[in-house]
Amino acid sequence: MAKAAKSSFVCQSCGATSVRWAGKCSSCGDWNTIVEEVTSAPPPGSGLTRASKGRALTLETLSGAPEEAPRFLTGMPELDRVTGGGIVPGSVLLISGEPGIGKSTLLLQLAAALGRAGRRAIYFSGEEAAAQVRLRAARLGLADAPVALAAETSLTNILATLGEEKRADLVVIDSIQTLWSDALEAAPGSVSQVRAATQSLVRYAKQAGCALLLVGHVTKDGQIAGPKAVEHVVDTVLSFEGDRGHTYRILRATKNRFGATDEIGVFEMAGSGLKEVANPSELFLGERDAKAPGTSVFAGMEGTRPILVEIQALVAPSGLGVPRRAVVGWEQSRLAMLIAVLEARCGVSFAHHDVYLNVAGGLRIVEPAADLAAAAALLASLSNRALDPKQIHFGEISLSGAVRAAPHMGLRLKEAAKLGFTEAVIPASGDPNSDGAKLKLRRVAHLKELAEALGPCD
Incomplete structure (x- = not known):
């Protein structure tokens, strides 16, 4: 005789099951997502019943030449x-x-x-x-x-x-x-x-x-x-x-x-x-306004592909008790950390300014090496000056203000040289290995060096 179908209550957000209905899922916390679903017993001979018997498997070792998976090109x-x-x-x-x-x-x-x-x-x-x-x-x-x-x-x-x-x-x-x-x-x-x-x-x-x-x-x-x-x-x-x-x-x-x-x-x-x-770099830099204050060019990496993208910053006096902090294309927490480092380690205050940061073109950046470019854009906007349009930045900033080396420095510099850039602000540590990329390298060991160079305009 076939067994009767069983019902369970399943959350449609996370897939958690329970024996009874509830308004709030105890696993993910979402409300009104639990729905009763009826499950049938597995049919006989499907291998899911207790009476079924398995077969012994032939075990192998890890040794042997690896085989490359066959592939076919998609035409894209x-x-x-x-x-x-x-x-x-x-x-x-x-x-x-x-x-x-x-x-x-x-x-x-x-x-x-x-x-x-x-x-x-x-x-x-x-x-x-x-x-x-x-x-x-x-x-x-x-x-x-x-x-x-x-x-x-x-x-x-x-x-x-x-x-x-x-x-x-x-x-x-x-x-x-x-x-x-x-x-x-x-x-x-x-x-x-x-x-x-x-x-x-x-x-x-x-x-x-x-x-x-x-x-x-x-x-x-x-x-x-x-x-x-x-x-x-x-x-x-x-x-x-x-x-x-x-x-x-x-x-x-x-x-x-x-x-x-x-x-x-x-x-x-x-x-x-x-x-x-x-060439994505030409796409993201195609409509760039090189004379606008508060913009810098970040030489990033997406896998094995170097991509140059513009980072725009706007620092304006705030009339609010709590200044605004808005960012598009970058992590909000990363911007908050960068502002805290500039205030604590470099003596640059943003307490009475609204800060807006945008990655041009709508690209989303998750690489820590964008810290130095974002800091340069913030400092340039605060001092209302335009950076050198032929200059790029990359480097990770620690909580102490030290500028750490970024991976694939040579590939970043090659891409910048190919697009006509002549100067690069990079970490003091690390081997650029530019292999003939004719760029003037400016090494920065601490964020304070960049803050002093981009101080208030006279």
Whole structure:
């Protein structure tokens, strides 16, 4: 006799389960996110019952020559850079991003590029009808690309279609939150539905040897919606970022089993779709006002790629009891720490000034080496002077005010020399190893040296 279905209460934010309903999740603290979900008992012979017996495995050793994972190029060099040199057959990739950032456009261009290269690509759309996808393809000039298309949200129908069709090189699911399985009595997008759909599709991709690309929604906090188990079972997690006020888009890898996670791909959104940016530094410095006070150029690193970006600061007298501190593109806590170091170690007071810091172009910087460039911009704005337009800055600042060396100094200097910069303010320690980069190096050991050089104008 079959066992009756069991029900459990699952938080739709974090996936935590409980035996009874509550208004507030005890795990993540969110309110009104717990929903009752019915789970069926596993069918006989599925390997999940107590009566099933396992088989002994053949154990191996760690010795032996490592085998390089086979890859195929996507025809998009920026995407190949982020994935580690191409997509591995049988791998599962999860891409997330805010609504309207361009995820569907990127994946449609990817499927079209593979189709034109002679590979088979299947695109399942769960959010748009097939006619809507065709309209986008026509706008992007991809209507003639040999891409198999279907608008479907039933997991059973998708797996049945994949089983009958010729094996594809790439399968795109847009998006995983729209799929549902009739074996679960839960709404599409719920924790159980997303988990079941992901596990079934991953199992198919591993068995068939085709690459699977899933689109994931994000919450208001920027996290991927659904259970955290989705990020664990996939091989690569990609994040598609960008500011809607700017045309650039950044593709980052936050997890990659077949490559590095510190590479980025830069795209520019145009009327004909996403265009790859081979030299991001020219994009972020293209509209720079070199004569404006309070601006500096930071030579940063994104993986193995050096990127030059402008940091803008505005320090203005404040009429408030508590001055404002606003930052865009950088960490708020990092700005607060930098202001505290300038006040405590250099004697520069910001107590009666509002401070605004912005990374031009909408780029988000997480590298500590941006401290010196941000400090130069703040000091220049406070003294109302313009820095040398042919000068770059990079270096990490400690709480004592010491300027620490940054990695890849040679690559930063080479990129700056290539773009016409002539002087670099860098940490006193560390080997620049510029290899012929004709830049005048100004070494700074303590932040106080920079504060004295950028003191108040007479």
